[in-house]
Amino acid sequence: MSRTPQQRLQDILEAIDAIDRADVVLRAHDPGDEIALVALDAIQYRIMTIGEAVKALPPSLRNDHPDVPWSDIARMRDLIGHHYYRLDAQIVRATIQAPIAQLRATCQAALDAG
Template sequence: MVEGRAAQIESPDDFVSSFEGTLVLDAIAMRLQVIGELVKKIDKIDSTILNRFPEIEWVMIMRLRDIISHHYEMIDYEIIFDICKNHIPKLKATLNHLLHNG
């Protein structure tokens, strides 16, 4: 879902240059919050699962969730853009691997 929403964003400024862009930013932030919450739950149940994939910055995902949840005004649209373009594809591949291979 994040990738689909982010596909229409070509630069960080697209998030803030129109009303539609801010809606996309808000939607992506909420999806990232959900991802962070799920990662926190997995970590709480069995942190060894996350430890098997050290290439993913799990702690940063959980911290981002906290920022979105408790300090929404601190969200940096350029960081969200970077996450969408550079980190979500790797996270998606890792999660797909985990789902299909345990």
């Protein structure tokens, strides 16, 4: 059975919360430290989850919120999935911070609106 748009929005919010938790761990450790690498893996996995959920949202929902970089978010998922060997932790963190905050606000507002 397919997930509803509301379920997908909730999935996105849960993934963002997990990214926030993993980012705290990542910042607390040296980049090459095993714990930092596990935290980065967790962040990348959650970005992939977000990208899949974003791709499955109805176009009408995405069109109602043109300020969110939907296609960039989906492309980041594809980059992680297909070009994992080119990833740099600093670049991943820098490129997701503003879009993730914007995505969180939009998803929460869409859920609140019903």
